[in-house]
Amino acid sequence: xxxxxxxxxxxxxxxxxxxxxxxxxxxxxxxxxxxxxxxxxxxxxxxxxxxxxxxxxxxxxxxxxxxxxxxxxxxxxxxxxxxxxxxxxxxxxxxxxxxxxxxxxxxxxxxxxxxxxxxxxxxxxxxxxxxxxxxxxxx
Numbered sequence: 001x002x003x004x005x006x007x008x009x010x011x012x013x014x015x016x017x018x019x020x021x022x023x024x025x026x027x028x029x030x031x032x033x034x035x036x037x038x039x040x041x042x043x044x045x046x047x048x049x050x051x052x053x054x055x056x057x058x059x060x061x062x063x064x065x066x067x068x069x070x071x072x073x074x075x076x077x078x079x080x081x082x083x084x085x086x087x088x089x090x091x092x093x094x095x096x097x098x099x100x101x102x103x104x105x106x107x108x109x110x111x112x113x114x115x116x117x118x119x120x121x122x123x124x125x126x127x128x129x130x131x132x133x134x135x136x137x138x139x
Contacts, residue, residue: 016046041105
C-alpha cells in the first residue's frame, strides 16, 4: 500500500483502506452484509477526503480538514465537488458509474439492523474496490 504524497491525506487514506479491509472480512468471514456495506462506504468517504486533500493547496489544507466535521463531510457529492473544485482529475466513465452506485451509501447504514442481501453487499464491495484502485492511482 503506497501512501499519498500529501501528509494530511495519509490518515484518511490509511483509515479508508483499513475500513475497506474490515468490510471485506465482515462479508467474507462472517456474512455480516449490513456492517460490511456500512464500513466499505465509510472507507470510501475517507478515501474521498484523501483525494480532496491531495489537490487542495498546502495553505488551505488545515481549513479543509476542519471542514471535514459535521454532516456535509459525510456527503459524497460535497466531497466530489470539493475534489473537482480544486482541480482533481475527472472521473473516467467507469468510475463515474461506480461512484453513482457508491453514492447510494449514507451514514444511516450504521442504524440498520438485519441483513442486507448478499448480492447487494458483494456488488457494493466490488464497486468500492474499483473506486479504490482508481483512487490509488491519483494519490
